[in-house]
Amino acid sequence: MSAPTVTSAQSSRSPSSDRPAGHPLVRSGRIGVLLMNLGTPEATTYWPMRRYLKEFLSDRRVIETPRLIWWPLLNGIILSTRPSRKGRDYDTIWNKELDEGPLKTITRSQAQQLAAVLGETAGERIVVDWSMRYGFPRTKDRIEALLGEGCDRILLVPLYPQYCAATSATACDQAFRALMDMRWQPAVRVAPPYHDDPVYIEAVVSSMKAELAKLAFEPEVILVSFHGIPEEYLQKGDPYYCHCHKTWRLMREAFGWPEERFRMSFQSRFGPDEWLKPYTDETVKEFAASGVKRMAIVAPGFSADCLETLEELNGENRHYFEEGGGTDFAYLPCLNDSPEGMRVIRHVVERELSGWI
Ligand SMILES: C=CC1=C(C)c2cc3[nH]c(cc4nc(cc5[nH]c(cc1n2)c(C)c5CCC(=O)O)C(CCC(=O)O)=C4C)c(C)c3C=C
Numbered sequence: 205m206s207a208p209t210v211t212s213a214q215s216s217r218s219p220s221s222d223r224p225a226g227h228p229l230v231r232s233g234r235i236g237v238l239l240m241n242l243g244t245p246e247a248t249t250y251w252p253m254r255r256y257l258k259e260f261l262s263d264r265r266v267i268e269t270p271r272l273i274w275w276p277l278l279n280g281i282i283l284s285t286r287p288s289r290k291g292r293d294y295d296t297i298w299n300k301e302l303d304e305g306p307l308k309t310i311t312r313s314q315a316q317q318l319a320a321v322l323g324e325t326a327g328e329r330i331v332v333d334w335s336m337r338y339g340f341p342r343t344k345d346r347i348e349a350l351l352g353e354g355c356d357r358i359l360l361v362p363l364y365p366q367y368c369a370a371t372s373a374t375a376c377d378q379a380f381r382a383l384m385d386m387r388w389q390p391a392v393r394v395a396p397p398y399h400d401d402p403v404y405i406e407a408v409v410s411s412m413k414a415e416l417a418k419l420a421f422e423p424e425v426i427l428v429s430f431h432g433i434p435e436e437y438l439q440k441g442d443p444y445y446c447h448c449h450k451t452w453r454l455m456r457e458a459f460g461w462p463e464e465r466f467r468m469s470f471q472s473r474f475g476p477d478e479w480l481k482p483y484t485d486e487t488v489k490e491f492a493a494s495g496v497k498r499m500a501i502v503a504p505g506f507s508a509d510c511l512e513t514l515e516e517l518n519g520e521n522r523h524y525f526e527e528g529g530g531t532d533f534a535y536l537p538c539l540n541d542s543p544e545g546m547r548v549i550r551h552v553v554e555r556e557l558s559g560w561i
C-alpha cells in the first residue's frame with residue numbers, strides 16, 4: 205500500500221489556552237485539500253483484480269440495477285471471467301517501475317505538485333492529500349490523516365470535470381460516510397464540476413494543439429471521447445451528458461473546427477443496456493469505413509490517463525481504425541500532471557478555498 209500523505213508542513217495550531225484540564229488535545233487550524241479519483245487495482249492478477257471490480261461494481265451509484273438481479277450476475281459470470289481478462293489489459297499499461305496503475309502515479313504527482321505550489325503562497329496552513337473511491341489510498345484513511353495533521357476544514361475535490369452520480373457523487377458519499385461517526389467533524393466544501401470553466405477549456409485546447417503540432421500528419425477528423433453511462437441515468441436526471449456536450453461545444457468553438465471534423469462520442473459501454481451514443485468504437489469504425497485515413501482522439505473527461513484511455517482508446521480503437529483502412533491514428537494524452545493540467549487543478553482549488561485563505 206502506498207504512503208500517500210503530501211504535506212506542505214508538519215506543525216499545526218491548537219486552542220490550548222481555552223482547553224480545560226483533562227479535555228483531549230485536538231490539533232486544529234489547518235486546511236486540508238483532498239484530491240479524489242476513481243481507483244485502480246493493486247495488481248493485475250486475478251484476486252486483486254476481482255477485489256477491485258467487486259468493490260467498483262457493487263457500488264449502487266455505478267450499477268443501479270436491483271440487487272436481486274445484479275448480485276447473481278456479478279458474483280457469478282462477471283467476477284469469474286472479467287478479472288483475468290481485464291488484468292491482461294491492465295498489464296499493457298501498468299507502471300512497472302512503481303508497480304501500480306498509471307491513474308495512481310498521476311494522481312499522486314498532481315497532489316505533490318499542488319502541495320508545492322500552494323505551499324509557496326499559503327505556507328504551512330494547507331495540507332494536500334489524495335484518495336481513491338475504490339481500492340487505495342482509502343478516502344476514510346486520508347481524511348483521518350488530514351484531521352491528524354490539524355485540518356479542521358477540508359476541501360474535497362472530485363477530479364471529474366463533468367459531474368456524474370457514478371463518479372463525483374460516489375466519491376463524495378465515501379467522504380461523507382467517513383465523517384458520519386466523527387464527534388468533531390471538519391467543515392467541508394466540495395469543489396463543483398468544471399466542465400465549462402474557461403481555464404479548463406483553454407488548457408485542454410492548448411494541450412491538444414501542442415500534441416497535434418508534434419505529429420507528422422494533420423488529422424481529417426478529431427474525436428472527443430467521453431466515458432459513457434447508461435442512457436437511463438440521463439433520463440433520471442443526471443447532468444453528465446449535458447456537461448460533456450457543453451465541454452465538447454466549447455472546445456470546438458475554441459478550436460475553430462466545423463462539427464463534421466470535431467466529433468463527440470462515448471466509450472466503455474458495459475453490459476447489454478443502451479448507453480449514451482454515439483459509441484466511440486462504432487464511430488471509429490465508421491470513420492475508417494467512410495474513407496477517413498488520418499484521425500486523432502482525445503478524452504477530456506479523464507483528468508489522468510488510465511486503462512480507459514491508454515488501452516481502450518490508444519490500443520483497441522487504434523486497432524479498429526487501422527484494421528478498417530485508416531493509416532494515421534494519434535491519441536492525444538489527458539492533462540495529467542502537465543503544466544496545463546496543474547493550472548486547472550490549482551485554479552479550481554484556489555477559487556474554492558476563497559474565504560478560507
Ligand atoms: C459498469 C458501469 C460503469 C459506469 C456507469 C462507469 C462510469 C464512469 N467511469 C469513469 C471513469 C473510469 N472508469 C474506469 C474503469 C472502469 N469503469 C467501469 C464501469 C463503469 N464506469 C469498470 C468495470 C472499469 C474497470 C475496468 C473494466 O473492468 O472495464 C476507469 C479506469 C481506472 C483505471 O484503473 O485505469 C476510469 C478512470 C467515468 C468518468 C464514468 C462516468 C462518468
Ligand SMILES: [Fe+2]
Nearest residue numbers: 431432472512
Ligand atoms: Fe468507468
Ligand SMILES: [Fe+2]
Nearest residue numbers: 472511512516
Ligand atoms: Fe474500458
